[in-house]
Structure formats: C-alpha cells, structure tokens
Amino acid sequence: MDTATGGWSPVPESWTGSGRLPPGPDASAKDGAVVAVGAVCDVAVPWNESTGQISFALSEYLDLESGKRVVLHSERGVTVGVRGGYSSSFTARELRDFFLGALLPDEGDDDPEEPHPWTWLAELAATRGVTVTPEELKSLPYELEFRPAVQTLIRSDEP
Template structure:
C-alpha cells in the first residue's frame, strides 16, 4: 500500500537510519566516539528537548567521519537536576546527557555478545572506505561530543 494520498506521514521524531553516507578519503582511525546534537523542538514540548546521537571515527588528520546518526533521546531540563539538586547547575545536566548518549549507543538486543556494537561500527567505517576492524575500534579511546547547541541548551536550564 502506498503512503501517497493516504494521510500517512513519518512520526516527527522519527530518525532516518537508511541514509547512505558517501565514501571518504582514506586515513588511519585513531579514535571513536558519539556526537549529540539537538533536534528541532516541538511546539508542545517547551520543557523537553529531543537529541540526535550518532557515532563517528576520528582520523589521524583530525577528520571526524560520521558512521551513523540513527539514535536519540529526550530529556527535560529539570529531570537532569532532579537526581542531584545540590550539583553544579551546568555540570550535572551535562553528565546526565553524556550518560544518555552512552546508553543509546549500546546494542538494543540483550543477546548481543559485544558490550558495544564494535563489529557493526567497523562495517560502517569500511563502507565509508576506511580500513578498520572491530578489535581496532575496541582498543581506541571513546569520546562523547556535545555540540554547541546542546551546551547552550544546558546553560539555559
């Protein structure tokens, strides 16, 4: 059944994980991480903010090569502080967002043998033209990057 004319449309917070990312100029992979950015705010959700999360590899020339951006989560400004009301007003929400990022990049399937989807990430990196295997990624430092928009949103909280 076609969606044309049926009134069907994608859920506004849906993430399209079927984007084919183009190959990149080769380089040596020296790091891996996740990046968190803000999604457009819904008019009826003034106290919450949805975020998109993707993972990338860092190359020795400083380039970050996005592997996927198909994850995300929603937080309330106050929910991040509720756990520790005595915490620093900026640091605690930042730690909460970082924990959420690290949680959403984990495998959804509890039967997965890997604690992190290293094999899948290596496959994605190879599809972008990079020569890397899961064991290489597993041994690298993992960084969580919050965009400037996320940092500004946290500061307004």
C-alpha cells in the first residue's frame, strides 16, 4: 500500500476494453418498448495478489420487447481492494453494492432527487434509437448480470 497517497493506486493499464460489452445495433421501431434496464458486470483486470485488487467493467443496457439488447454505455467500472490481500471472494450483496455504487453519477454530477441517472440513461437511449422517459426507466425491473468470471468470486457458503 502506498501511504503517500492514502492507499490509492492508479487504475491498471489494461482497464479499457476488457470485460466491456460492444455497443451493438441501434434499436428500430419494430423492436418495441423497453422491458428491462440492467448492467452486465465482468472482470476487467483479474485478482492481483500483490496489490490485493481486482477491477470490474460495467456496461448498462436496455432490453427491448423484440429481445434486442441495446448497450447504453460501457465506460464505468470499479476496482476493489482487500486490505492484506487475504481473500478474493465476496458475497453477492457486496458485489452488488460495489457495482451499483459505480453506476451512480460522479460526485458533483448527481441530482439528489434522482439517485440513479435515469435522465442521462434516457438521453443515451434516444441516441441509440430508443424512445423512453426517465420515469418509464425508473419503473422497469433493474437486472444486474454477473458474468461467469464474476460468479466465481462469490463465496459458495452464501445462502
């Protein structure tokens, strides 16, 4: 741990690209309405025993009636460090909290009335050909999908 920086370290070099969903096709009118909002969580940089850190990539998406998935953004992520580097396993709840926290607006960009950036997601959706309001997004189920590499990090003793 670097005490000069309070334990903070730079994001690993290989952070960009790995674990991120490609943008995929834009939506069209025949794809129908949005039926769910969610995020895919994958390992971006595997567990590093010397630093006690692992980095995750997050991509937020919309699922449409046609079955098409429209990726809205893939620039978010989170690096998690464990003091002493003793364990690389987590509870599903810990991972969920890490990921949902990383998807919130950056400090200073947030609207206290809107804890999740629904307006921003609706704007991103419009650029991808999906017409949806922030209120509609807020009312939909929110799915958090753990890719296989993330699933292997969940402690098996968790109920």
